[in-house]
Amino acid sequence: MTLMDLAEARRVKDQLHGFARELAERYGAVTASAVGTGAEEGATPSDAVRAPTLSLGLAPAEGGGYVVAVRYRLGVPAARAVVRKVTAEAGEAADVRRTGRIRTLSDARPRPPVVSARALGETGRSRPLRPGVSVANVAVTAGTLGAFVTDDAGPYVLSNWHVLAGSRDAAAGDVVVQPGPADGGTAPGDRIGTLARWAPLAAGEHHRVDAALALLDDGVGVGVDATYPVGRVTTTAEAQGGEAVAKVGRTTSLTRGRVSAIELDDVVVGYGDELGVLSFDGQIEVEATGPGPFSRGGDSGALVYREDGVALGLLFAGSETGGPDGSGLTYVNPIDAVLEALGVTLA
Template sequence: MRVESALELQARIFSQIFNFIELPVIAGLEQATPGLFLDPMLLETKSARPRKPSRRRANDIALGVTEGTGGDDARLAVLVQNRNKVQSAVVEEIVGIARGEAEVLYIGRQRPLWTVRRNDPVRLGASISPTTVAYAGTLGCFCRDNLSGRNAILSNNHVLADVNGIAVGTTIMQPGARDGGQPEADVIAELIRFVPIQFGGFPNRVDAAVAALIDHGRAEDHATLYDSSDAPAAAMTLQPSAPVEAVPGMRVFKTGRTTRHTRGRVRAVNVNNYLVDVGVGVARFDGQIVIETEMAPQPFGRPGDSGSLIVEEEGRPVALLFAGSASGGAGNLGFTGANPISSVSEQLGVTLI
């Protein structure tokens, strides 16, 4: 079926099987696809799952869109969080309505990602932020500052310096502020330099910043990119001394705060006049890399993954993730923008370690 048909089917199941109610479109707001459905049974609670036992049909079943048998085909994804419901009557009914064009996946009970927790050792891909903001981004990798010789962490300007807005010397914590980081207990570094982001049509090459490590009392893992499991396991070994240039078709990987370990493919290189809304204005970037997911229905990157180090299959550094869209590309999951790691290292004056 087409993606649009899968979304229509999802809406039908929400309405007819789960008995959810569809909210009317609010003037001035873009309607979510396939519409915003709420469970009327939960409107009086603060939880998406009541503490008291319930036999409600919607419990522990999520719906999405996954890839079909080929081309632009799509299927309904039935994501089951309770193993006892995998072969339940309600799942059978959903598959029946989909006329077999559904994939049932047991995904287990979802928990906070390891990337958003306090990490010891401090890992590549973990949540970080300045102590003075309310957001969180990603620790890309460890590096050495060529000017001072200090060991440091690498991420984006908009992560470590809030788009030119954070003073040098500001402390950086892991986890980041959005993930519960505490300035009194979680500081690991201090901002020492960033490449200013220019506006007014001036072409930028990188969105990058570096923060020198301080005595934080935790171990550090400089070499491992971890997978997406709740108890993180090694997925790849970083080869920091052997960076490579991206080429179209190259398979790449990253571990980031939001989507954890994902796989993508380079779709374009040397991308110029690449416009990015960085929150305080639209900036132009030249010489960039554009990446498409290879893991539908999993996007390669999402907000909060900014700063992730992107590597190729042997763990050699390729780029620094800094931007992305929420639509277009494989599965309509969006494209990801990245700075070549050679440009980042050169402009910041750092060496990956």
């Protein structure tokens, strides 16, 4: 396998982007027809709109260097044809995986169902507040409190837009509860704060982050426990690929993984009927290194950090397959992009 340094890998990836999009447009109509006839189990007309989907990024290689990461969703013949042509153009320098569909991970009912009683993480009421516990907008199911952040206005909870807002109708001042409603949280008894601001999401646009803030109510932010299993996490870094990472989530608690790809563009994520599928660029991919998946439904919003306690990203989505044991891959927004978009720093 031909290994490249970071600059060369980026150049090859950029060259492949145009080629891949031309192929996707050429084969798209064929794939849409296949979806319409039910050629792929579970395929829907919304799949056809973006089919065949193909994400390109950079994957760390054994022995150092990088190869091009090729990720595709659909298993219909047209999608496989695009992947074969792109992989041939990349030569040996390609790490190819089929991910299946990628979805946000705030739903507390993934495959198979994970109800509160079976979740490994903290689904109950937690005071003081701490990272990894269940949290959500009062109109959402449940996600994860990722971190505490701050600016001149005061302390905030950081999580995803689809956890703390969850709808285009959401507005600043909406009540946020801990635990999330799927875990029994209600207002006003479990109120911890209000939706403050978020990075906007819109159909048809490319995005970098799915992130939002909840301003903590007076008194709630006093004495919060901001520690993780590695201690306090107050610094950030850009993922380089291959890092050993961990996260604490509402559903799967503490899990460990490895950064399997960086700078992934055109990652298409399902957001349900209201927003449909949205595209994300510059994403981080994580594969599990222990038994089971790195994340499941309800883990959205968890902070992903290196084993030395440096934050790398904010967890927001997961795939159906593609991991080492078939349990799926996890997708993560770069943490510096999240903090910049919201104008805050880690507390």
